[in-house]
Amino acid sequence: MRLRLPVAVAVFVVVLASVFSSPGALAAAGSTMVLQLGNPVLSAQSGQSLTVRMRFEAEPMSEDYAVFVHLVDGSGNIAANGGDHAPPQPTSTWRGTVGYDHTFSLPASIQPGQYSIRVGLFQTHSPWDRVELTTGDGVTSDDQLRYTVATLTVTKAQPATRDPLKWPFAKDSIWNMPIGSEAVYVPANLPQNPGGDEWAPMPLVDDERIVLRPTAPLTKIWFSDAGWSGKNRCGATGDLLLQVPVPSDYVVPHHNDNSSAAFLAPDGRTLLQTQPFTRCWAGKDATSMAVSDPVDIYGDGIRGAHGGSGLSAIGGTLRVGELRPGGQAPRHALKIDVYARQALYKCAHYDDCYRWPATAADSYAVGFYGTEGTNANHAMKMGALLAIPASADLSQLGLETAPAKQLAWTLQNYGAYIVDDTYTPGFAINAEHGPDGSMRDQFKADWGFDLAQRVNDNTPWSRDMQRLAGALHVVENNGPNSIGGGGTPRQPLAPEFQ
Incomplete structure (x- = not known):
């Protein structure tokens, strides 16, 4: 049996880490419609808490319904249950705008991938029927009266620490800072x-020639005016630019590509950068044209050897x-x-x-x-x-x-x-x-x-x-x-x- 509520407008808005996403316009009074989220694409890590903010515009309902929140995979199976719950204010007393936050944790075992967030209302007594609602723009429903209001991309849990050689620079570096909610x-x-x-x-x-071997033999890099002229880069035409640790067997043949290079100095934290790096013979000296200022592998990491920027x-x-x-x-x-x-x-x-x-x-x-x-x-x-x-x-x-x-x-x-x-x-x-x-x-x-x-x-x-x-x-x-x-x-x- 399917129940159809006579008067209620239900708007579901999902937020991640307390970031609020505004819904679209409310449905007309007297209808029972679920609207798509204002920001219908979200992401979280396995094991992370997810807050689902419920908002309703309603008149008192005939009884007190409960709410469910499901994460559903591409096959329609429930991958995680957000917890059936009674809203803090009983639905029989709802009037006007009602809102509350419901928080649950994603299982640590949930597989990375994309899931739909499906929500709905149901009776808290036998026969436990779910409530049939009308779908707004962008909202879909399945044959189980679950209403898809967002998609969630789940990624693997982030490690507790990181190796600066694999994941360098400060957490607020331009390279590590995520896109923000205020991006225009x-x-x-x-x-x-x-x-x-x-x-x-x-x-x-x-x-990009990334050489993070601070204990490797020091190699001299000499100036070459070849650059991108087509001349052979193998031979030096000027003064000594740098001495950097480079494995003896590492060779970068003559080519006309950018060949930006970064070397980790013997102190284990200073990065020395140059372009275009060339080393035509194993164990021999190398050439380049431009050298940038040293940077700290634990710093902001902005400056470097890309000549175009x-x-x-x-x-x-x-x-x-x-x-x-x-x-x-x-x-x-x-x-x-x-x-x-x-x-x-x-x-x-x-x-x-x-x-x-x-x-x-x-x-x-x-x-x-x-x-x-x-x-x-x-x-x-x-x-x-x-x-x-x-x-x-x-x-x-x-x-x-x-x-x-x-x-x-x-x-x-x-x-x-x-x-x-x-x-x-x-x-x-x-x-x-x-x-x-x-x-x-x-x-x-x-x-x-x-x-x-x-x-x-x-x-x-x-x-x-x-x-x-x-x-x-x-x-x-x-x-x-x-x-x-x-x-x-x-x-x-x-x-x-x-």
Whole structure:
């Protein structure tokens, strides 16, 4: 038997970690309607407390009903029960706006994944019937009179501590700070086919030479003027730049890529960065062109060797050990390179070509950035933080591959900073390639296809990367006093260091 209440408007609003999400407009008086949440996409970790805030606009009901809250998996099975409960104020006395918080803990054993939050009312006596309600926009019901009002992404519980070599920089660093509830999003308008070129890399991999071996033999790095001129980088043409610990067998052949590099000094905490790092022969000296100021691995991690932005060569890097099958998506901001000639704002003055936290733009920025199509998007500058808006339902992006779904989670919760220009049409991810492993190799071994692909490969992975690029927006109010847009972080801050 199904009961239909004569007069009541039920609005369910779910909040995570006491963050309130406003519902949409109430249904007309006399109807019994469940409305979708104002923010219908939430996330939490296994074992974490979740607060479900119930709000009702109602007249006194014929009896005192109880409330249930279910987390339901993709097969329609209950993965966690939020606890059947009687609201603090009996439903027979409800009048006008009624609200209360109900808190429960996610089981530590709940599997990572996406769940629907389904709620409803039921009798507290035999025959224990549930109450049939009308669904508002975006709300669906199943044949058990459960009403889906939100989706919840569950991730693995965060470790109690972290290794600075694997997860560097302060918890409030730009690389570790989650997107905030006050983030203001504006379209990035990134093309899914950069430059209209079917051969455009999608993605390109910008290999970052991460060498965190403080006890390795000291290696001299000499100045080379080769840079990106096409000249051979193997030979020095100038003075000594640095001495850094590098394993004797680590070689970086001549190439025309960015080759940003970060080395951990013998003191175990100072990072020395340079670009473009080249070491053509094992056990021999190396070359580079530019050196950035030293930074502390426990500090803010902003400055670094990316010449196009002045940003870090290790912060935001997709590290070996991340993006694994069945694993947790990266819990930090990423770094991307874009085709600046099309994707970035057409700046008339150098200082207007970049934005915080970038401290620079490419030397050729004026007269190059944004000149393909005359880009007037003032938000899209070197250093911009891009993210998938909090309101976006990741399940609706049409992603085909598991690693892309992990990246989507990271891009919505932490975002990605623009740190360099691909110069030719393309879209690049910055990834580790050093003596501790190559992200390219790990990705291929794990997933069975290459990390680096092109638009015209037309594979599930390349199509997913196009979808992710197209979904990105600029966090317009990202700044030194509002990293990630400010407000309540979408995820817990990084744990303390070991």
